[in-house]
Amino acid sequence: xxxxxxxxxxxxxxxxxxxxxxxxxxxxxxxxxxxxxxxxxxxxxxxxxxxxxxxxxxxxxxxxxxxxxxxxxxxxxxxxxxxxxxxxxxxxxxxxxxxxxxxxxxxxxxxxxxxxxxxxxxxxxxxxxxxxxxxxxxxxxxxxxxxxxxxxxxxxxxxxxxxxxxxxxxxxxxxxxxxxxxxxxxxxxxxxxxxxxxxxxxxxxxxxxxxxxxxxxxxxxxxxxxxxxxxxxxxxxxxxxxxxxxxxxxxxxxxxxxxxxxxxxxxxxxxxxxxxxxxxxxxxxxxxxxxxxxxxxxxxxxxxxxxxxxxxxxxxxxxxxxxxxxxxxxxxxxxxxxxxxxxxxxxxxxxxxxxxxxxxxxxxxxxxxxxxxxxxxxxxxxxxxxxxxxxxxxxxxxxxxxxxxxxxxxxxxxxxxxxxxxxxxxxxxxxxxxxxxxxxxxxxxxxxxxxxxxxxxxxxxxxxxxxxxxxxxxxxxxxxxxxxxxxxxxxxxxxxxxxxxxxxxxxxxxxxx
Amino acid sequence: xxxxxxxxxxxxxxxxxxxxxxxxxxxxxxxxxxxxxxxxxxxxxxxxxxxxxxxxxxxxxxxxxxxxxxxxxxxxxxxxxxxxxxxxxxxxxxxxxxxxxxxxxxxxxxxxxxxxxxxxxxxxxxxxxxxxxxxxxxxxxxxxxxxxxxxxxxxxxxxxxxxxxxxxxxxxxxxxxxxxxxxxxxxxxxxxxxxxxxxxxxxxxxxxxxxxxxxxxxxxxxxxxxxxxx
Numbered sequence: 001x002x003x004x005x006x007x008x009x010x011x012x013x014x015x016x017x018x019x020x021x022x023x024x025x026x027x028x029x030x031x032x033x034x035x036x037x038x039x040x041x042x043x044x045x046x047x048x049x050x051x052x053x054x055x056x057x058x059x060x061x062x063x064x065x066x067x068x069x070x071x072x073x074x075x076x077x078x079x080x081x082x083x084x085x086x087x088x089x090x091x092x093x094x095x096x097x098x099x100x101x102x103x104x105x106x107x108x109x110x111x112x113x114x115x116x117x118x119x120x121x122x123x124x125x126x127x128x129x130x131x132x133x134x135x136x137x138x139x140x141x142x143x144x145x146x147x148x149x150x151x152x153x154x155x156x157x158x159x160x161x162x163x164x165x166x167x168x169x170x171x172x173x174x175x176x177x178x179x180x181x182x183x184x185x186x187x188x189x190x191x192x193x194x195x196x197x198x199x200x201x202x203x204x205x206x207x208x209x210x211x212x213x214x215x216x217x218x219x220x221x222x223x224x225x226x227x228x229x230x231x232x233x234x235x236x237x238x239x240x241x242x243x244x245x246x247x248x249x250x251x252x253x254x255x256x257x258x259x260x261x262x263x264x265x266x267x268x269x270x271x272x273x274x275x276x277x278x279x280x281x282x283x284x285x286x287x288x289x290x291x292x293x294x295x296x297x298x299x300x301x302x303x304x305x306x307x308x309x310x311x312x313x314x315x316x317x318x319x320x321x322x323x324x325x326x327x328x329x330x331x332x333x334x335x336x337x338x339x340x341x342x343x344x345x346x347x348x349x350x351x352x353x354x355x356x357x358x359x360x361x362x363x364x365x366x367x368x369x370x371x372x373x374x375x376x377x378x379x380x381x382x383x384x385x386x387x388x389x390x391x392x393x394x395x396x397x398x399x400x401x402x403x404x405x406x407x408x409x410x411x412x413x414x415x416x417x418x419x420x421x422x423x424x425x426x427x428x429x430x431x432x433x434x435x436x437x438x439x440x441x442x443x444x445x446x447x448x449x450x451x452x453x454x455x456x457x458x459x460x461x462x463x464x465x466x467x468x469x470x471x472x473x474x475x476x477x478x479x480x481x482x483x484x485x486x487x488x489x490x491x492x493x494x495x496x497x498x499x500x501x502x503x504x505x506x507x508x509x510x511x512x513x
Numbered sequence: 514x515x516x517x518x519x520x521x522x523x524x525x526x527x528x529x530x531x532x533x534x535x536x537x538x539x540x541x542x543x544x545x546x547x548x549x550x551x552x553x554x555x556x557x558x559x560x561x562x563x564x565x566x567x568x569x570x571x572x573x574x575x576x577x578x579x580x581x582x583x584x585x586x587x588x589x590x591x592x593x594x595x596x597x598x599x600x601x602x603x604x605x606x607x608x609x610x611x612x613x614x615x616x617x618x619x620x621x622x623x624x625x626x627x628x629x630x631x632x633x634x635x636x637x638x639x640x641x642x643x644x645x646x647x648x649x650x651x652x653x654x655x656x657x658x659x660x661x662x663x664x665x666x667x668x669x670x671x672x673x674x675x676x677x678x679x680x681x682x683x684x685x686x687x688x689x690x691x692x693x694x695x696x697x698x699x700x701x702x703x704x705x706x707x708x709x710x711x712x713x714x715x716x717x718x719x720x721x722x723x724x725x726x727x728x729x730x731x732x733x734x735x736x737x738x739x740x741x742x743x
Contacts, residue, residue, distance in 0.1 A: 328620075335618055355601070355734070357689075358706035360713055362723040363731035369724055382724050390709050396600055396734040421724075508706055 028070035032078035035062045040085045056107050059086050063115050072119030079111035149260035159188035162257040166250055167191030178231035194236045221254045225262040285453035293337045293467050297330035340469040347476035359395040361388050368402035378413045383422040392505040397477040404470035405434040405498050412438030428504050435490045435497040446487040450475045517541040518632055519562035523553035525572050536621045550574035554582055561589055568594045577609055584610040590631040600734035607688045630684030645680045647741055650728055652680055661719055672715045679739040688736040
């Protein structure tokens, strides 16, 4: 009987809807009774003014409100209670339930029909709203998942996100296994752990090309990209099958994850290749630098000393001295180069420990200038503002940086050129400049001169060139102090100014002096 | 053997021992050599030299231990041979009782200058000298008056203490800790900025050029030295 079936349908839907209404089912019935009682109160006040037929409309309003809000069954309850109260209190014979008029029977039927229609409509509306909300949530989750997939930077993040998402949607434990170096290892779990033996994994993996396998009580989804299979997802569904919709959804998530995995793997490969290429470049630059900068001085040393040893007796005294002076000079050059390499490895280990102490800039400058070989013709002018405070630095490192800058400035200075060293405080930083009157550095190279072996890589091995380590060391040592170093044009666009900035720290009180 | 001042070289590298021996003997020193620390200590006990040149990297014993052991019973001057970029090592050796150091690689003239300074300082005993004079600087120990190129310089008590300490160890490096201990006291050894500020004041009063000092030389990360080479 279609009507009864329909009614059954109403009832199930109403139950459904009751569960979802804001008040619990009992609350809904209580509200139905309260509404009927309230309507009666209002009717008592109004029945002096209104004819009794209109009072039934008042009750009907109450029934409609209850049906719309709480659905069918509270609506039906409200309509029956309302009819009884209406009949008992307001229709003749008063204070009796007997029905005198056929119109009153019509009122009851009318109440019931209105409650049924409204309740049904209300239930459908609630259902649609719920469905829409659920769909919105799904879309939102999917978007959130996509965002996670596209922003993930490593495969671990992707596996974690996928496992969490699947576990939350399918309400079952999930394991994600990724292939790495031919092995399925990196595992992400969510929603509880379950046992998967290595043999089981192997056998699942071996059955290539099968999709959505049910393996015992589990469901297995592949993670595959055009490049090949990347891993597996195992759902511990406990023998209960999943709906096709759920599986489709899970498969689409897996596809998204596979694309993301593919992307991160590609990025990792590219990054590896880049690092390898740079390391290779650096290695060849270091080797060419080593063979040149170690061999050249050694050639002079070996040549000079062997000729002195073999033929020294026949040389004029002045020649002998000259050869010895060259030997010494070249040996010292070798020493400086080795020092550079040592400094570089010290910086390269990344754990340069600063032995900071309070140091006077004048002291650093004085000892740096004492360490460089300066031809008489090159003058050095220092302009240090009187208010430069003590520096909280590792003195030897700042000194080494200055030695390297001075070495460069001297090497590039023209005959009777002038080198200016100036220092001033600006805000909370010290600005230190070493300026020469040399050929200057083109704008395109102003940043690159700080790269390791930049000069060496340029292949120009004239007298002017250094080892290609000096400025890289400067930057490392100044950087370790939180400072910066940069190359600029000299005053009037002539020569080069190397500018160091170092953060200053407030000097402690020195009342004990 | 010449009968000049005796020098013991404790160094495991034969080429270095060789050039030290040749150079020092040529300057009239009587040289003995030891390859190992234990041999060096034994040689000192057998017949004390006037000065020890000690390599810090010995195969059998840490150079620091050598210094400590020798200082247990002798105050004969020690010059340490050290590698660069190891300021800590130098400071440690000096604080343990070494008198000076030379950084490898070094020229013989540098080492000879250190040797001469230490031997001279040992021979002269400063409390008996009434005044110190060098390169235009004159300090009268009795009146505590100081003049530079004939111009009187007024120093505070601490400034004078600092100058006095340096000129009574002419040519010899003094570590920050040694100076602070003498001028302020042992409780202040961490307060290196006191020394930096005081040193700046003293140098200003002595009319030192900021970047090419005449009198007091900074040894970066180690200490100061009153320069008597010029």
